[in-house]
Amino acid sequence: MIRSRLFAVVPLVVALSAVSAPCASAQAPQADRSPVQERLNRVQADLFSATPHFTDDVAALKELLAENPKSVEAHVLLGLAYRGLGTQEMLAEAIAELRQAIEIDPGVVPARFYLAHIYLDMGRPARAKEELEAALEKAPGSPQFLASLGEAERQLKNPRKAAELIRQALQSDPSLLEGRYYLGLALFDLGQTTDAMKELEQVVSANAGRPEAYLALGTVYNQASRFDDAIRVLSQGTKLDPSRADLRIQLARAYRSKGLLERAEAELIRAQPKPDATLAASYVEHQQLEFDLYVELGLVKMKRGQLAAAADAFKKALAMDPAHGLTNNYIAQIYLRQGQFKLASEHAARAAKAGAPLSENDRKLIDAGLAAKKPGVRE
């Protein structure tokens, strides 16, 4: 299942909200020209602009809330602004502001929508579903809400229901790029790779500037062994957001599959997490990314015949997830090639236990190596 990285969807949500505007505008009556409302409108316009100034918006909204702590609109916008800052430390605050808005006015549909998107990014689809269902009660048939609910269902591992909901949304609004993106993901989960590609290609060709779409399409291309297309799309994605390690890992995968190992390695070096990403609290978010990186690095090194370096990379991945089947499989192959049969045997057993057994031939070689007990073999 393709899973967007944390914080990555904000521009998507905001941009699409600006296009379809089912939400924020409902809270900002244009006729209201009071000074407070004008300030709110200014902040809102900035938040939904192509180049929002989140820090300034936060400051302006805090001032507004100091004057009126119960301003629902200010709480919603502040939640969005915090989200836009894109840092982990403000994530909880974004949720807090949106929940407070809902507490003050349970009918404030935009807050539920944005809250649901944060939950989706956090991998909490059940909570996202709750919010979206509540939002749909207030705004039945809203294409954006239906599409997002579809994504929640997809994350809840109901891709069939997801596709159904998203298609319903797209029927109402065929131009809903967010819906096409989600539909692409749902179809990919359903194994309908070609159809997934078509949907995601539409999103990418719309030039909406969303790295997520490039990542998703690149991943699907990789899966379909269309490595040239993957390299093209993922390279475009890295230009949009050079800091995205997940894009670079997928790009490295495409390069490796093409045999362009130096380029693959170069992408992985660029994808290395910053040292400050190793703080305890950040492990939750970054672990999967680091894991993917080390596995990919191991595979590249393996293909280059640098067995010690490959083993080192796989060890780092296994330090995060010792029972991971495929990684145990890979490292067992390395140990086999190095003649370290005991280690190979141990990791082969773990790989088999996790459902990723070595080939029968490799297993036989390990057994033979163990039986021979060659003198001088380093274990």
Added chain:
Amino acid sequence: MTRLTRLAAVACVLSPLLLSAQSRGNKPDARPLFVDVTAKSGITFVHKSGASPDKFMVETFGSGLAWIDYDNDGFPDLYFVNGAPGAPNALYHNNKDGTFADVTERAGVAANGGGKEGAAAKTYKTGVAVGDYDNDGYLDIYVTAFGPNILFHNNGDGTFSDVTAKAGVAGGANEWSTSTGFFDYDRDGRLDLYVVNYLDYRLDENPYCGLKKEGYRMYCHPTQFDGMADRLFHNNGDGTFTDVSKQAGIANPAGKGLGVTFCDYDRDGDTDIYVANDTVRNFLYRNNGDGTFTDVAYAAGVGFDSNGKPQAGMGVDCGDIDGNGYPDIFVTNFSEELNALYQNRGDGTFEDVSATTGMGAAFLPLGFGTKLYDFDNDGDLDIHITNGHVIDNVKLYQSNLTYAQKDLLFENVGGKFRDATAAGGPALQAERIGRGLAVADFDNDGNLDVAISSLGQRPVLLRNQGARSANWITIRAKGKKSNTFGLGAIVKIQTPEGLQIRELNNVSSYLSASDVRLHAGLGAARTIQQIEITWPSGTRQVLKDVPVNHILVVEEPSEQP
């Protein structure tokens, strides 16, 4: 003998003994300030955290303790909350000789369901509040939990009754309640109840956090869960309470509250609420005087750190640190965050002075329980913090951090702070997984002593040996129109050394309750020119030429003098 005269008699008996403190020499004191007297005291309670391989978050947040003179003998007794389901709380009676006796069984306050199946046997117990909610002159106990909370009514004969169901204060069956406290927000003379809630957390939805490597599973970050609205229970005066959280305006589901304290920050005559939240902004609920509150944290500047970022608030206290007459707010935070000190400007706003008051030593430790109190009786409020990380295996992730940590003691020097931990003695050098902290002068010697709860360990009782040259006064308020212990009263103490403005408030720190008596250090002052008490009822009372170094029992006058 009536309860009143009995108390007065205690005060009279104590006074000559205590006055002798006055005649002590003025030489510099080389003795350690605090001595660990836990073993000597006979307290054998051991906290059980319920720690499991599943790393349920509630296991690491610990439980609190409370000083409660449950039998009104003038000596504060100690109540310990236990954590793990089925583990009993413990009440220790103060024998007045430095030792304590376990009276839990007779008192009926174990709160573990009596070892039988049932809700009480399944809950993780957390915090505790002490107050006389029915104004019968005896302090009652409220215990919070991850699960239903419990109200114990003090029967006045050394026993308590569980009156939770009748009172209607259990809270939600699945709520994770933390700190709590009694206060009279509507000034009707009856103590209401505030209950802080932390996370919307369920044991059956316990994600794996940390590295998937043996020994590396860690307690999850609160960001992974939603907050939960606090509760405010209005005292109906008939033994029952009504949940008024929503109409009062304190039911903000964004809150991830761990600490609470009460003070009248704007000096408008009613008690306000400050809630320390974990990873989201803190709340300052201004009492509107009409039964409702407004969260003014944004306007007051007490929601975030000086960079506008929310911190991981744990424990909290308020008090006038700089002597300008307005209560400042102190919040303990996560490791690698400064503890927050918000200085009250007196105009409804605060200035974050955390970085400039000399408490840099608190940057690395993770602060929990805290109390502003005058440990050296020099007339200003010092700060005590007990520390301990929340991630038991934190060292595997960050080698510079430890689970168990040392306390920190800061001495107030003209509104700035000096690290006085070393002078506190070896007892403060011991590492513990500090959680709750509460103060009381348990031996009535004129020095505030400290009790600290430690996660999964024995608590610690630190006897304050005192600064020899300093004088003091302890005030035991007896409300008539106001609540019986005068909680919420504002006390102005005028001596030749200056004016101190303090509030009678036993609610602060983390999961804990301090003594209901007000203790004030007086420094070198040998007389108190005037004590002015503004009772919660609004009654103003003035006492002239009060002697120092004794426990002063003050009754609220029936009518305005």
